[in-house]
Amino acid sequence: MSEYDYQDLGLVAGLEIHQQLDTATKLFCNCPTEIREPSASTRRFTRFLHPTKSELGELDDAALEESRVDREFEYLAYDTTCLVEADEEPPHRLDDEARDVVLQIASLLDMEAVDQAHVMRKLVIDGSNTSGFQRSALVAQDGEISTSDGPVGVEDLMLEEESAQRVEETDEGVVFSLDRLGIPLVEIGTRPDISSPEQAREAAETIGMLLRSTGTVKRGLGTIRQDVNVSIAEGARVEIKGVQALDQIDEIVRLEVGRQVELLDIRDELRARDASVGETADVTDVFEETESGVVGGAVNSGGKVTAVPLFGFDGLVGREVQPDRRLGTELSDHAKRHGAGGIFHTDELPAYGVTAEEVAALRDAVGAGDDDAVAIVAADAETADLSIEAVAERAETALDGVPEETRGANEDGTTRYLRPLPGAARMYPETDVPPVELDPSEVETPELLTEKVERYRSEFGLGPGLAEQVAYGRRMPLFERAISEGIDATFAAGLLESTMTELRRDDVPVENVTEDHLLDVMRLVEDDELAKEGVNDVLETVAEDPTLTADAAVEEAGLSGVSEDEVRDAVSDVVERNEGQVKEEGMGAFSALMGEAMGALRGRADGEIVSDVLREEIQKRA
Numbered sequence: 001m002s003e004y005d006y007q008d009l010g011l012v013a014g015l016e017i018h019q020q021l022d023t024a025t026k027l028f029c030n031c032p033t034e035i036r037e038p039s040a041s042t043r044r045f046t047r048f049l050h051p052t053k054s055e056l057g058e059l060d061d062a063a064l065e066e067s068r069v070d071r072e073f074e075y076l077a078y079d080t081t082c083l084v085e086a087d088e089e090p091p092h093r094l095d096d097e098a099r100d101v102v103l104q105i106a107s108l109l110d111m112e113a114v115d116q117a118h119v120m121r122k123l124v125i126d127g128s129n130t131s132g133f134q135r136s137a138l139v140a141q142d143g144e145i146s147t148s149d150g151p152v153g154v155e156d157l158m159l160e161e162e163s164a165q166r167v168e169e170t171d172e173g174v175v176f177s178l179d180r181l182g183i184p185l186v187e188i189g190t191r192p193d194i195s196s197p198e199q200a201r202e203a204a205e206t207i208g209m210l211l212r213s214t215g216t217v218k219r220g221l222g223t224i225r226q227d228v229n230v231s232i233a234e235g236a237r238v239e240i241k242g243v244q245a246l247d248q249i250d251e252i253v254r255l256e257v258g259r260q261v262e263l264l265d266i267r268d269e270l271r272a273r274d275a276s277v278g279e280t281a282d283v284t285d286v287f288e289e290t291e292s293g294v295v296g297g298a299v300n301s302g303g304k305v306t307a308v309p310l311f312g313f314d315g316l317v318g319r320e321v322q323p324d325r326r327l328g329t330e331l332s333d334h335a336k337r338h339g340a341g342g343i344f345h346t347d348e349l350p351a352y353g354v355t356a357e358e359v360a361a362l363r364d365a366v367g368a369g370d371d372d373a374v375a376i377v378a379a380d381a382e383t384a385d386l387s388i389e390a391v392a393e394r395a396e397t398a399l400d401g402v403p404e405e406t407r408g409a410n411e412d413g414t415t416r417y418l419r420p421l422p423g424a425a426r427m428y429p430e431t432d433v434p435p436v437e438l439d440p441s442e443v444e445t446p447e448l449l450t451e452k453v454e455r456y457r458s459e460f461g462l463g464p465g466l467a468e469q470v471a472y473g474r475r476m477p478l479f480e481r482a483i484s485e486g487i488d489a490t491f492a493a494g495l496l497e498s499t500m501t502e503l504r505r506d507d508v509p510v511e512n513v514t515e516d517h518l519l520d521v522m523r524l525v526e527d528d529e530l531a532k533e534g535v536n537d538v539l540e541t542v543a544e545d546p547t548l549t550a551d552a553a554v555e556e557a558g559l560s561g562v563s564e565d566e567v568r569d570a571v572s573d574v575v576e577r578n579e580g581q582v583k584e585e586g587m588g589a590f591s592a593l594m595g596e597a598m599g600a601l602r603g604r605a606d607g608e609i610v611s612d613v614l615r616e617e618i619q620k621r622a
């Protein structure tokens with residue numbers, strides 16, 4: 001799709017950034033925040049969730065639609081799973097460490113903290129919480145960040161519990177893992193001050209930098225998620241959930257603007273045609289002898305085929321609104337929410353085994369003419385009825401233009417329908433957790449990552465590239481700890497960034513190397529108990545057997561330190577074996593013999609010591 005004049009279209013966008021905090025325990029219990037493989041679970045239990053009314057007796061639209069999908073939720077529990085996580089015990093008090101980190105974030109965002117944080121329940125019945133709601137507390141308001149296109153206001157900062165991790169979908173429902181449930185999570189909501197895709201990405205990058213500046217946020221895939229709210233002047237607010245990568249945000253905004261422009265154009269054409277949506281109907285008889293595998297499979301298994309005539313829609317159901325996504329795809333998304341595999345429509349038929357004769361009979365059955373379209377669903381009776389009604393409802397909104405809704409981000413930057421936008425009816429007070437007094441003066445404002453880069457360059461002499469790598473890297477807190485112990489900054493930075501990257505590229509399982517391993521290796525080098533040349537071998541040994549300590553890995557790798565006398569003996573042997581070369585080339589033989597000497601010592605001696613001894617031995621014989 002072409003680039004648009006976003007100002008002329010009246011583009012308005014805002015961000016919601018969700019970031020997991022790297023605290024020792026979860027937000028409302030003392031369980032660890034470690035993520036494990038589902039295979040490590042020790043037991044399972046199931047739940048069915050239902051919507052509840054708000055304090056005013058209202059039902060949230062999003063929760064109501066979710067409840068129409070009858071599903072069983074299965075939860076994988078672990079040896080650390082407690083009664084709070086299983087929703088069999090009330091939550092404990094809000095975690096102090098998470099409170100302090102979120103106050104640091106509020107300071108970095110120039111926000112005003114509230115006097116008391118009151119925990120609320122946010123109704124969520126998609127199975128991602130065992131309780132049927134997510135606990136959330138407002139911590140601060142009215143902040144601001146700077147971008148090259150002007151300031152972007154930060155409306156609110158929430159402290160919440162992370163949801164359970166979706167593992168798989170089954171015929172009965174969804175399987176979730178409980179190890180993620182309850183991890184402290186901050187939600188940062190900006191004002192709708194963003195006016196271009198590029199500004200959206202820059203704002204997200206700035207907020208991400210501020211969050212990482214605390215040194216207390218989790219890193220890696222899935223630990224930060226961006227939701228993007230997008231609308232244009234004649235369109236509607238659409239919330240796009242689950243954007244994983246920062247470099248995808250600008251493309252998502254562009255494609256959503258394009259989708260809304262296309263939907264508005266379709267609306268105008270539908271109105272010009274005086275289009276309408278007809279009554280749904282059972283058209284199973286039309287397909288009793290069909291050769292279509294999908295349709296025939298549903299009919300032959302006792303299901304049915306339902307249809308809805310879309311008067312005046314001919315040619316528009318197949319119209320592209322995003323790359324490889326059409327208005328028909330939008331209708332199909334709604335059918336899928338109710339269990340259907342999708343829809344067929346006459347803009348794409350005959351095809352998929354459906355013949356021209358069956359298409360003609362289908363049109364006759366629902367009273368559709370050449371200017372009309374027909375959409376069908378083939379499934380079991382209940383699914384077919386619910387799904388075609390959902391298709392009809394979505395087709396009705398096409399007459400109005402762009403529906404307000406929540407959509408999910410796809411990997412290619414396009415989006416799919418998830419559910420209606422939630423409303424205020426899903427929020428109500430949490431009576432099991434007392435309010436928390438907030439005092440921002442009790443926490444220090446962290447140093448920004450941009451400031452760290454400059455400090456690492458000026459104070460420790462790191463090059464600009466390495467300084468930025470360390471400051472923005474996930475091991476920045478470990479680097480800070482190492483240099484606080486007096487470990488050489490250049491060595492520490494190189495080990496944490498260059499050495500670990502090199503080992504990873506050599507397919508060494510560096511994920512098994514813990515921070516304690518890394519720090520202990522640095523200490524051994526600093527104390528002259530391990531030569532720098534032996535670091536790679538020790539780390540590789542630990543990676544292959546993470547039960548080893550750094551000291552044990554040194555022994556295992558055969559890298560225990562040698563005395564200076566042993567170094568001199570080894571170097572002398574090398575020089576004697578190459579005596580002819582030494583007499584002929586003198587110090588010109590140094591480079592070749594240095595490699596041989598280091599090989600003979602197998603990384604057990606520091607290179608500088610070996611170098612000094614080798615020079616002496618060559619000078620004796622030259």
